[in-house]
Amino acid sequence: MGLLEQVFEAGVVGAGGAGFPTHKKLTQVDLLIVNAAECEPLLASDRYVMRTFPDQIIDAVVQIRETFGIPRVVIGTKRHYAAEVKALQDAIGQRGGGIELFLLDSFYPAGDEQVLIYEITGQTVPPGGIPLQVGIVVVNVTTALNIHRATQGKPVTRHYVTVTGEVAQPCLVDAPIGATAADLIAAAGGATVEPYAIVRGGPMMGRRHGQAEVAGLGYGKADGGLIVLPADHPLIQFSQKPIEHVINQAKSICIQCSLCTDMCPRYLIGHQMRPHRVMRSVATGQGAPDLLDALLCCECGICEMYACPMGLSPRRMNIYVKGMLRSQGVGVQDKTVHPEQTRERDYRHIAQQRLIDRWELDGYPTHLDQVVTCEPDHVRLALRHGVGKPSAPRVAVGDKVAVGDVVAGVDFSEAGCLVHASIGGVVTSVDDGWIDVAAATGAGRTS
Ligand code: SF4
Ligand code: SF4
Incomplete structure:
Protein backbone atom coordinates (compact mmCIF):
# COMPACT_ATOMS: atom_id res chain seq x y z
CA MET A 1 0.00 0.00 0.00
CA GLY A 2 1.39 3.43 -0.92
CA LEU A 3 1.67 6.36 1.46
CA LEU A 4 -1.53 8.06 0.27
CA GLU A 5 -3.53 4.85 0.70
CA GLN A 6 -2.07 4.35 4.19
CA VAL A 7 -2.98 7.91 5.13
CA PHE A 8 -6.49 7.46 3.78
CA GLU A 9 -7.00 4.11 5.52
CA ALA A 10 -5.94 5.69 8.82
CA GLY A 11 -8.45 8.52 8.46
CA VAL A 12 -5.86 11.31 8.72
CA VAL A 13 -7.16 14.87 8.42
CA GLY A 14 -5.54 18.22 9.17
CA ALA A 15 -5.25 18.31 12.95
CA GLY A 16 -4.63 22.05 13.03
CA GLY A 17 -8.31 22.95 12.78
CA ALA A 18 -9.32 22.82 9.11
CA GLY A 19 -9.87 19.06 9.04
CA PHE A 20 -9.02 18.74 5.34
CA PRO A 21 -8.30 15.11 4.37
CA THR A 22 -4.53 14.64 4.19
CA HIS A 23 -4.53 12.06 1.38
CA LYS A 24 -5.97 14.75 -0.92
CA LYS A 25 -3.29 17.22 0.05
CA LEU A 26 0.03 15.41 -0.22
CA THR A 27 1.57 15.64 -3.66
CA GLN A 28 4.72 16.61 -5.54
CA VAL A 29 5.59 20.22 -4.73
CA ASP A 30 8.64 22.46 -4.48
CA LEU A 31 8.35 22.95 -0.75
CA LEU A 32 6.80 21.06 2.15
CA ILE A 33 6.19 23.19 5.24
CA VAL A 34 5.45 21.58 8.60
CA ASN A 35 3.36 23.98 10.66
CA ALA A 36 4.75 23.73 14.18
CA ALA A 37 3.95 27.34 15.10
CA GLU A 38 1.06 26.72 17.48
CA CYS A 39 0.00 30.30 18.13
CA GLU A 40 -3.40 30.38 19.83
CA PRO A 41 -2.83 31.63 23.38
CA LEU A 42 -3.00 28.87 26.05
CA LEU A 43 -3.00 25.92 23.63
CA ALA A 44 -0.11 23.51 24.18
CA SER A 45 -0.98 20.23 22.41
CA ASP A 46 1.26 20.67 19.35
CA ARG A 47 4.15 21.64 21.59
CA TYR A 48 3.68 18.47 23.60
CA VAL A 49 3.67 16.41 20.41
CA MET A 50 6.90 18.09 19.26
CA ARG A 51 8.65 17.39 22.57
CA THR A 52 7.42 13.83 22.84
CA PHE A 53 7.40 12.46 19.29
CA PRO A 54 10.12 14.31 17.36
CA ASP A 55 11.52 11.13 15.78
CA GLN A 56 8.11 10.06 14.50
CA ILE A 57 7.46 13.54 13.09
CA ILE A 58 10.78 13.60 11.26
CA ASP A 59 10.28 10.03 9.99
CA ALA A 60 6.93 11.08 8.51
CA VAL A 61 8.43 14.16 6.92
CA VAL A 62 11.28 12.14 5.40
CA GLN A 63 8.80 9.62 4.03
CA ILE A 64 6.68 12.35 2.43
CA ARG A 65 9.80 13.96 0.98
CA GLU A 66 11.01 10.69 -0.51
CA THR A 67 7.61 9.55 -1.77
CA PHE A 68 7.02 12.75 -3.72
CA GLY A 69 10.59 13.83 -4.44
CA ILE A 70 10.11 17.16 -2.64
CA PRO A 71 13.35 19.16 -2.86
CA ARG A 72 12.90 21.40 0.21
CA VAL A 73 11.34 20.78 3.62
CA VAL A 74 11.00 23.46 6.31
CA ILE A 75 9.57 23.12 9.80
CA GLY A 76 8.20 26.46 10.97
CA THR A 77 8.13 26.85 14.74
CA LYS A 78 8.63 29.50 17.43
CA ARG A 79 12.05 30.66 18.54
CA HIS A 80 11.05 30.57 22.20
CA TYR A 81 9.88 26.93 22.07
CA ALA A 82 13.36 25.95 23.25
CA ALA A 83 12.68 22.35 24.32
CA GLU A 84 10.66 21.65 21.19
CA VAL A 85 13.31 23.17 18.91
CA LYS A 86 15.99 21.08 20.61
CA ALA A 87 13.95 17.89 20.26
CA LEU A 88 13.34 18.53 16.56
CA GLN A 89 16.98 19.49 15.95
CA ASP A 90 18.17 16.25 17.55
CA ALA A 91 15.72 14.19 15.50
CA ILE A 92 16.71 15.97 12.30
CA GLY A 93 20.37 15.33 13.15
CA GLN A 94 19.74 11.62 13.55
CA ARG A 95 17.32 10.87 10.75
CA GLY A 96 16.32 13.88 8.70
CA GLY A 97 19.35 15.54 7.15
CA GLY A 98 18.48 18.50 4.97
CA ILE A 99 15.32 19.45 6.82
CA GLU A 100 15.38 23.15 7.77
CA LEU A 101 14.01 24.72 10.93
CA PHE A 102 12.57 28.21 10.53
CA LEU A 103 12.23 30.05 13.83
CA LEU A 104 9.50 32.64 14.23
CA ASP A 105 8.90 35.28 16.87
CA SER A 106 6.00 34.67 19.21
CA PHE A 107 3.26 36.56 17.41
CA TYR A 108 -0.30 35.81 16.49
CA PRO A 109 -1.26 34.40 14.00
CA ALA A 110 2.15 32.93 13.13
CA GLY A 111 0.44 29.57 12.62
CA ASP A 112 -1.98 30.84 9.99
CA GLU A 113 -1.03 28.76 6.96
CA GLN A 114 -0.73 31.71 4.60
CA VAL A 115 1.09 33.90 7.11
CA LEU A 116 3.55 31.06 7.74
CA ILE A 117 4.17 30.69 4.00
CA TYR A 118 4.83 34.42 3.74
CA GLU A 119 7.21 34.36 6.69
CA ILE A 120 9.22 31.46 5.28
CA THR A 121 9.22 32.26 1.57
CA GLY A 122 8.07 35.86 1.11
CA GLN A 123 5.39 34.52 -1.23
CA THR A 124 1.70 35.35 -1.07
CA VAL A 125 -0.82 32.64 -1.85
CA PRO A 126 -3.29 34.23 -4.29
CA PRO A 127 -6.50 35.53 -2.63
CA GLY A 128 -9.00 32.70 -2.35
CA GLY A 129 -6.30 30.25 -3.42
CA ILE A 130 -4.42 27.38 -1.82
CA PRO A 131 -0.68 26.88 -1.14
CA LEU A 132 -0.42 24.38 -4.00
CA GLN A 133 -0.78 27.31 -6.40
CA VAL A 134 2.65 28.51 -5.30
CA GLY A 135 4.11 24.99 -5.22
CA ILE A 136 3.75 24.48 -1.46
CA VAL A 137 2.00 22.00 0.81
CA VAL A 138 1.59 22.77 4.51
CA VAL A 139 1.07 19.97 7.04
CA ASN A 140 0.40 20.54 10.74
CA VAL A 141 2.91 18.93 13.09
CA THR A 142 0.31 16.71 14.80
CA THR A 143 -0.90 15.67 11.38
CA ALA A 144 2.68 14.60 10.65
CA LEU A 145 2.59 12.40 13.76
CA ASN A 146 -0.67 10.88 12.55
CA ILE A 147 0.91 10.25 9.13
CA HIS A 148 3.72 8.37 10.86
CA ARG A 149 1.18 6.28 12.76
CA ALA A 150 -0.69 5.65 9.50
CA THR A 151 2.48 4.13 8.05
CA GLN A 152 2.49 1.76 11.04
CA GLY A 153 -1.11 0.77 10.25
CA LYS A 154 -2.55 2.76 13.17
CA PRO A 155 -5.71 4.76 12.50
CA VAL A 156 -6.50 8.10 14.15
CA THR A 157 -8.42 7.01 17.23
CA PRO A 234 -15.45 38.96 28.50
CA LEU A 235 -14.28 36.40 25.94
CA ILE A 236 -17.63 34.62 26.19
CA GLN A 237 -19.79 37.72 26.42
CA PHE A 238 -18.14 39.39 23.44
CA SER A 239 -19.06 36.54 21.10
CA GLN A 240 -22.71 36.44 22.13
CA LYS A 241 -23.85 39.63 20.44
CA PRO A 242 -26.68 38.87 18.01
CA ILE A 243 -25.79 39.66 14.39
CA GLU A 244 -28.46 42.41 14.36
CA HIS A 245 -26.52 44.10 17.13
CA VAL A 246 -23.27 43.71 15.16
CA ILE A 247 -24.91 45.35 12.13
CA ASN A 248 -26.47 48.16 14.18
CA GLN A 249 -23.10 48.89 15.75
CA ALA A 250 -21.51 49.08 12.28
CA LYS A 251 -24.19 51.59 11.28
CA SER A 252 -24.00 53.73 14.38
CA ILE A 253 -20.49 53.73 15.84
CA CYS A 254 -17.97 52.49 13.28
CA ILE A 255 -15.69 55.50 12.89
CA GLN A 256 -14.03 54.15 9.73
CA CYS A 257 -10.62 54.51 11.29
CA SER A 258 -9.50 51.43 9.29
CA LEU A 259 -7.36 50.07 12.13
CA CYS A 260 -9.05 46.71 11.57
CA THR A 261 -7.66 46.70 8.04
CA ASP A 262 -4.26 48.04 9.06
CA MET A 263 -3.77 45.11 11.46
CA CYS A 264 -5.42 42.38 9.36
CA PRO A 265 -2.81 39.64 8.69
CA ARG A 266 -4.38 38.74 5.36
CA TYR A 267 -4.36 42.39 4.25
CA LEU A 268 -0.72 42.54 5.32
CA ILE A 269 0.29 39.67 3.03
CA GLY A 270 -1.25 41.51 0.08
CA HIS A 271 -4.89 40.39 -0.02
CA GLN A 272 -7.67 42.94 -0.51
CA MET A 273 -9.19 42.03 2.86
CA ARG A 274 -10.38 45.38 4.15
CA PRO A 275 -12.80 44.80 7.02
CA HIS A 276 -13.51 48.53 7.42
CA ARG A 277 -14.92 48.54 3.91
CA VAL A 278 -17.10 45.52 4.63
CA MET A 279 -18.42 47.31 7.72
CA ARG A 280 -19.14 50.42 5.69
CA SER A 281 -20.73 48.51 2.88
CA VAL A 282 -23.16 46.74 5.21
CA ALA A 283 -23.86 49.94 7.16
CA THR A 284 -24.70 51.92 4.04
CA GLY A 285 -26.30 49.08 2.07
CA GLN A 286 -23.81 49.60 -0.79
CA GLY A 287 -23.18 45.89 -1.43
CA ALA A 288 -20.48 44.81 -3.91
CA PRO A 289 -17.66 45.27 -4.64
CA ASP A 290 -16.47 46.03 -1.08
CA LEU A 291 -18.66 43.30 0.37
CA LEU A 292 -16.64 40.72 -1.58
CA ASP A 293 -13.60 41.34 0.64
CA ALA A 294 -15.31 39.28 3.33
CA LEU A 295 -14.64 36.14 1.31
CA LEU A 296 -10.91 36.52 2.07
CA CYS A 297 -11.30 36.56 5.85
CA CYS A 298 -9.55 33.69 7.69
CA GLU A 299 -11.46 34.55 10.89
CA CYS A 300 -8.31 35.06 12.96
CA GLY A 301 -10.06 37.65 15.13
CA ILE A 302 -7.33 40.31 15.15
CA CYS A 303 -9.69 43.00 13.85
CA GLU A 304 -12.28 42.64 16.58
CA MET A 305 -10.28 41.24 19.49
CA TYR A 306 -7.29 43.52 19.15
CA ALA A 307 -7.51 46.30 16.56
CA CYS A 308 -10.91 47.96 16.81
CA PRO A 309 -10.93 50.86 19.28
CA MET A 310 -14.73 50.84 19.38
CA GLY A 311 -15.22 47.20 20.41
CA LEU A 312 -16.96 46.32 17.15
CA SER A 313 -17.05 42.95 15.42
CA PRO A 314 -15.71 43.05 11.86
CA ARG A 315 -14.95 39.34 11.94
CA ARG A 316 -18.54 38.49 12.89
CA MET A 317 -19.64 40.77 10.07
CA ASN A 318 -17.34 38.96 7.63
CA ILE A 319 -18.67 35.57 8.67
CA TYR A 320 -22.22 36.81 8.18
CA VAL A 321 -21.44 38.34 4.77
CA LYS A 322 -19.44 35.29 3.64
CA GLY A 323 -22.38 33.03 4.45
CA MET A 324 -24.72 35.30 2.51
CA LEU A 325 -22.45 35.48 -0.55
CA ARG A 326 -21.78 31.74 -0.60
CA SER A 327 -25.50 30.98 -0.41
CA GLN A 328 -25.82 33.10 -3.57
CA GLY A 329 -22.98 31.18 -5.25
CA VAL A 330 -20.64 34.20 -5.20
CA GLY A 331 -16.93 33.38 -4.96
CA VAL A 332 -13.67 35.33 -4.87
CA GLN A 333 -13.40 37.45 -8.00
CA ASP A 334 -10.36 39.69 -7.69
CA LYS A 335 -7.32 37.44 -7.16
CA THR A 336 -4.76 40.23 -7.47
CA VAL A 337 -1.93 40.35 -4.92
CA HIS A 338 -0.95 43.81 -3.64
CA PRO A 339 2.70 43.64 -2.54
CA GLU A 340 2.67 47.29 -1.42
CA GLN A 341 0.41 46.29 1.49
CA THR A 342 3.14 44.12 3.00
CA ARG A 343 5.53 46.97 3.77
CA GLU A 344 4.34 47.54 7.32
CA ARG A 345 3.75 43.97 8.37
CA ASP A 346 6.94 43.52 10.38
CA TYR A 347 5.81 46.39 12.63
CA ARG A 348 2.32 45.01 13.09
CA HIS A 349 3.00 41.64 14.64
CA ILE A 350 0.93 41.13 17.76
CA ALA A 351 2.68 39.44 20.68
CA GLN A 352 0.75 36.46 22.00
CA GLN A 353 1.14 37.79 25.54
CA ARG A 354 -0.70 41.00 24.69
CA LEU A 355 -3.74 38.98 23.68
CA ILE A 356 -3.52 36.98 26.90
CA ASP A 357 -3.41 40.18 28.96
CA ARG A 358 -6.13 41.95 27.02
CA TRP A 359 -8.61 39.10 27.33
CA GLU A 360 -7.99 38.45 31.02
CA LEU A 361 -6.40 35.05 30.43
CA ASP A 362 -3.20 35.83 32.33
CA GLY A 363 -4.11 33.62 35.28
CA TYR A 364 -3.99 30.45 33.19
CA PRO A 365 -0.86 28.44 32.31
S1 SF4 B 1 -11.42 49.40 13.58
FE1 SF4 B 1 -13.53 49.38 14.31
S2 SF4 B 1 -14.19 51.49 14.21
FE2 SF4 B 1 -12.33 51.36 12.98
S3 SF4 B 1 -13.08 50.96 10.89
FE3 SF4 B 1 -12.69 48.98 11.81
S4 SF4 B 1 -14.66 48.36 12.68
FE4 SF4 B 1 -14.79 50.57 12.27
S1 SF4 C 1 -10.76 38.10 11.23
FE1 SF4 C 1 -10.35 40.27 10.84
S2 SF4 C 1 -8.15 40.45 10.98
FE2 SF4 C 1 -8.56 38.28 10.70
S3 SF4 C 1 -8.51 37.90 8.49
FE3 SF4 C 1 -10.63 38.41 9.01
S4 SF4 C 1 -10.80 40.60 8.67
FE4 SF4 C 1 -8.60 40.13 8.82
Missing part, protein backbone atom coordinates in the same frame (compact mmCIF):
# COMPACT_ATOMS: atom_id res chain seq x y z
CA ARG A 158 -6.91 9.27 19.89
CA HIS A 159 -5.65 12.82 20.22
CA TYR A 160 -4.19 15.24 22.76
CA VAL A 161 -6.46 18.05 23.88
CA THR A 162 -5.34 21.05 25.91
CA VAL A 163 -7.88 21.44 28.72
CA THR A 164 -7.33 24.63 30.65
CA GLY A 165 -8.95 27.70 32.14
CA GLU A 166 -11.25 27.21 35.12
CA VAL A 167 -10.54 23.54 35.72
CA ALA A 168 -8.97 21.99 38.81
CA GLN A 169 -5.95 20.64 36.95
CA PRO A 170 -5.11 22.28 33.60
CA CYS A 171 -3.44 19.54 31.55
CA LEU A 172 -3.15 17.76 28.25
CA VAL A 173 -5.78 15.07 27.96
CA ASP A 174 -4.97 11.94 25.97
CA ALA A 175 -8.48 11.06 24.86
CA PRO A 176 -10.23 8.87 22.32
CA ILE A 177 -11.64 10.80 19.37
CA GLY A 178 -15.24 11.61 20.23
CA ALA A 179 -14.78 11.99 23.98
CA THR A 180 -17.23 14.71 24.94
CA ALA A 181 -16.30 18.10 26.31
CA ALA A 182 -17.83 16.96 29.61
CA ASP A 183 -15.47 13.97 29.77
CA LEU A 184 -12.48 16.14 28.93
CA ILE A 185 -13.37 18.62 31.67
CA ALA A 186 -13.81 15.75 34.13
CA ALA A 187 -10.37 14.41 33.16
CA ALA A 188 -8.93 17.80 34.10
CA GLY A 189 -10.45 17.56 37.56
CA GLY A 190 -13.74 19.27 36.74
CA ALA A 191 -14.79 22.89 36.33
CA THR A 192 -14.06 25.23 39.22
CA VAL A 193 -16.75 27.80 38.40
CA GLU A 194 -20.50 27.78 37.85
CA PRO A 195 -22.05 28.65 35.50
CA TYR A 196 -19.35 28.23 32.91
CA ALA A 197 -18.99 28.24 29.16
CA ILE A 198 -16.27 26.72 27.02
CA VAL A 199 -14.16 27.75 24.10
CA ARG A 200 -13.71 24.85 21.71
CA GLY A 201 -10.28 25.61 20.28
CA GLY A 202 -8.15 28.64 21.07
CA PRO A 203 -9.41 31.91 22.54
CA MET A 204 -9.05 33.79 19.26
CA MET A 205 -10.71 31.44 16.79
CA GLY A 206 -12.45 28.83 18.93
CA ARG A 207 -16.20 28.41 19.07
CA ARG A 208 -18.05 29.21 22.26
CA HIS A 209 -20.48 26.70 23.80
CA GLY A 210 -22.68 26.97 26.86
CA GLN A 211 -22.47 24.62 29.84
CA ALA A 212 -25.65 22.86 28.71
CA GLU A 213 -23.95 21.73 25.50
CA VAL A 214 -20.83 20.05 26.88
CA ALA A 215 -22.33 16.59 27.44
CA GLY A 216 -23.32 16.28 23.78
CA LEU A 217 -20.23 17.85 22.26
CA GLY A 218 -17.93 15.14 20.88
CA TYR A 219 -14.39 16.36 20.22
CA GLY A 220 -13.30 15.53 16.69
CA LYS A 221 -9.96 14.88 14.99
CA ALA A 222 -9.29 18.58 14.37
CA ASP A 223 -10.19 19.73 17.90
CA GLY A 224 -7.17 20.39 20.10
CA GLY A 225 -8.28 22.83 22.77
CA LEU A 226 -10.91 23.31 25.47
CA ILE A 227 -10.92 26.40 27.69
CA VAL A 228 -13.39 26.62 30.56
CA LEU A 229 -14.33 30.19 31.51
CA PRO A 230 -16.95 31.80 33.72
CA ALA A 231 -20.09 32.35 31.66
CA ASP A 232 -19.74 36.10 32.16
CA HIS A 233 -16.08 36.21 31.10
CA THR A 366 0.72 28.87 28.90
CA HIS A 367 2.85 25.75 29.17
CA LEU A 368 1.51 22.32 30.09
CA ASP A 369 3.41 19.11 30.72
CA GLN A 370 1.06 16.85 32.61
CA VAL A 371 -0.85 14.32 30.52
CA VAL A 372 -4.02 12.72 31.85
CA THR A 373 -5.55 9.73 30.10
CA CYS A 374 -9.29 9.82 29.59
CA GLU A 375 -11.20 6.59 29.00
CA PRO A 376 -14.88 7.55 28.74
CA ASP A 377 -17.69 5.02 28.58
CA HIS A 378 -19.24 6.74 25.58
CA VAL A 379 -17.97 8.64 22.54
CA ARG A 380 -19.68 10.80 19.92
CA LEU A 381 -17.86 10.42 16.60
CA ALA A 382 -18.36 13.40 14.33
CA LEU A 383 -19.14 12.70 10.69
CA ARG A 384 -18.27 16.24 9.60
CA HIS A 385 -14.64 17.29 9.60
CA GLY A 386 -14.10 20.95 8.83
CA VAL A 387 -14.03 21.62 5.11
CA GLY A 388 -14.00 17.93 4.06
CA LYS A 389 -16.94 15.94 2.70
CA PRO A 390 -19.03 14.41 5.53
CA SER A 391 -18.42 10.71 6.16
CA ALA A 392 -21.31 8.32 5.47
CA PRO A 393 -22.19 5.87 8.28
CA ARG A 394 -21.24 2.23 7.70
CA VAL A 395 -22.73 0.85 10.92
CA ALA A 396 -26.20 0.62 12.40
CA VAL A 397 -27.58 0.88 15.92
CA GLY A 398 -26.77 -2.31 17.84
CA ASP A 399 -23.61 -3.18 15.90
CA LYS A 400 -20.62 -4.19 17.98
CA VAL A 401 -17.37 -2.41 17.17
CA ALA A 402 -13.75 -2.75 18.25
CA VAL A 403 -11.18 0.04 18.44
CA GLY A 404 -10.01 0.79 14.91
CA ASP A 405 -13.06 -0.56 13.06
CA VAL A 406 -14.27 1.73 10.27
CA VAL A 407 -17.70 3.08 11.22
CA ALA A 408 -18.11 5.75 8.52
CA GLY A 409 -16.29 6.95 5.45
CA VAL A 410 -16.00 8.12 1.89
CA ASP A 411 -14.28 6.69 -1.18
CA PHE A 412 -10.55 7.21 -1.66
CA SER A 413 -11.22 9.59 -4.56
CA GLU A 414 -13.29 11.92 -2.39
CA ALA A 415 -12.17 14.82 -0.20
CA GLY A 416 -13.32 13.22 3.03
CA CYS A 417 -12.08 10.65 5.50
CA LEU A 418 -12.71 7.33 7.17
CA VAL A 419 -13.93 7.40 10.77
CA HIS A 420 -12.79 4.62 13.11
CA ALA A 421 -14.28 3.46 16.38
CA SER A 422 -12.16 4.98 19.14
CA ILE A 423 -13.48 2.71 21.89
CA GLY A 424 -14.81 -0.83 21.74
CA GLY A 425 -18.53 -1.24 22.37
CA VAL A 426 -21.97 -1.00 20.83
CA VAL A 427 -23.32 1.60 18.43
CA THR A 428 -26.18 3.32 20.22
CA SER A 429 -27.13 6.04 17.76
CA VAL A 430 -26.49 7.00 14.12
CA ASP A 431 -27.59 10.17 12.39
CA ASP A 432 -26.13 12.41 9.71
CA GLY A 433 -23.96 14.27 12.22
CA TRP A 434 -22.75 11.73 14.77
CA ILE A 435 -22.25 8.08 15.58
CA ASP A 436 -22.53 7.28 19.29
CA VAL A 437 -20.67 4.29 20.73
CA ALA A 438 -21.08 3.05 24.30
CA ALA A 439 -18.25 1.05 25.87
CA ALA A 440 -18.88 -2.68 26.17
CA THR A 441 -18.07 -2.65 29.86
CA GLY A 442 -20.02 0.52 30.58
CA ALA A 443 -17.24 1.60 32.91
CA GLY A 444 -15.41 4.81 32.11
CA ARG A 445 -12.05 5.57 33.61
CA THR A 446 -9.77 8.56 34.01
CA SER A 447 -6.25 8.04 35.27
